Amino acid sequence: METPTVHEPQWWRGAAIYQVYVRSFADAGGDGVGDLAGVRARLPYLADLGVDALWFTPWYSSPLADGGYDVADYREIDPMFGTLAEAEKLISEALDLGIRTIVDIVPNHVSSAHVWFQQALEAGSGSPERARFWFRPGRGEHGELAPNNWRSQFGGPAWTRSTDPDGTPGEWYLHRFAPEQPDLNWAHPEVRQEHEDVLRFWFDRGAAGVRIDSAAELVKDPALPDYDYDSAHPDGEPHPYNDRDELHDIYRSWRVVADSYPQPRALIGEIWLPDPERFARYLRPDELHTAFNFGFLACPWDAEALRESISTTLAVHAPVGAPATWVLANHDITRTVTRYGRESTGFDFAAKAHGIPTDLALGTRRARAAALLTLALPGSVYLYQGEELALPEVEDIPADRIEDPMYHRTGGTDPGRDGCRVPLPWNGSAPPYGFSPAGATAEPWLPQPLDWSALTAAAQDGDSDSMLTLYRRALRIRRNEPALGDGPMEWMESAPLVLAFRRGPHFACVVNLSDAPAPLPEHSDVLLACGPTPGGLLPPDAAVWLRTPLVEHGAQVAPPRAG
Structure with missing residues (x-):
């Protein structure tokens, strides 16, 4: 296993970042809840997977009214997860393996217990x-x-x-979220100073960056006017609580803090905005380093839509010199293999529901192809825990076990987000599948399906056709291939409903979203494929990475030999 360098000054531009939802990752204490000791024990798994950084959803002291996004104390770890000393050890031990740590900051609100x-x-x-x-x-x-x-x-x-x-x-x-999450007034100087101090607190302990929750919602119109939710609003008209211009001064101050360290820390924004130009303002050189690409995440499995999303993303980021980010799922989104197996393959919170017919075999094929697509695109990529195991959305959690406030505050009309937060299966043939230690009597905090034995990490380890093996191979190639990660890309000519693009002079990615096999472009080697490519044809809902010749001025330039 090759350990990556941890001294790359702009590591965030091309990193593969793994999202850890601590409560559901690994339970070392035997109480049915994931903890920092569980993550520390699984660091070799994460290093072998080949990721460059870990993003931890909130691990702070919290009543857990919203999965930890109701923070009571940023300087303490919730006892359910461990201690501050353990968090410091985790950051250090991960870095020894070449893996950086990103912590979650929730500046819009605090817990009502704060x-x-x-x-x-x-x-x-x-x-x-x-x-x-x-x-x-x-x-x-x-x-x-x-x-x-x-x-x-x-x-x-x-x-x-x-x-x-x-x-x-x-x-x-x-409270723009739950009643247990009162919104802060960012016009107050103590609010600004406290959050800058929290940044320093975690940066001083080795955190390489922060992910900023609801990053566009902090500032409110002090007049608190009513808002007409049912009508369109003219371009340029300030929203009373979203994407207000005063936000940029806050993030410029944060950037000064981040850049004050010998190894600059990364600021990563969770920003949902329909206006690409407004989105790009947050990524100017003196503000955030990167922001989540929700347009791509919500995009359906459709060639034209994906191509448009990719092209628009790159065009928006280019003027400000920021790297794009690519993500298929997170702790709020219906899991990829379930979503891609439905008739409607995009994502919309307003249309989220359980019980929609899903073809998991089809969804898994598409998720495999999407993995190669995202890992080949320029910029950084985020992988939500369990995606590398092809875990589906769990849609039959008993009502009395659901904890998500989205479910409870809508009277169950919104199914909530717990279905993508079910604890990971590590080994064995029955729950808890190694999530908790042998002999533990407490059940996992959310129930695991009885048919997940084939999806455990142990079952997929060594299986050449498994999703885990595909991700390991892809991440290994991505780390060693100079053209991947940050850098340019160029669309190639391709058949209808086929995406093909070049990264550097001798690497190409081809994704077939049509319903018929598609011919592969000229190549000298298949670096990685979702499955067989008989007769030089790429099957439907499949992707491939190729070593290709570069055509320059009518003459072909031979690629380097594979190996």
């Missing part, structure tokens, strides 16, 4: 403690109506009425 919010509740109306949040009197004769009509991302109103210390109804507070 000391600041508890102080605000106790201090009462008009207090300095409440100025860190959005407390407002209600409308109506007795203040019984919310201050405005804003909606929560999780369903229902974005306001909850507080109770004064004497037990009477008090002011309302804003």
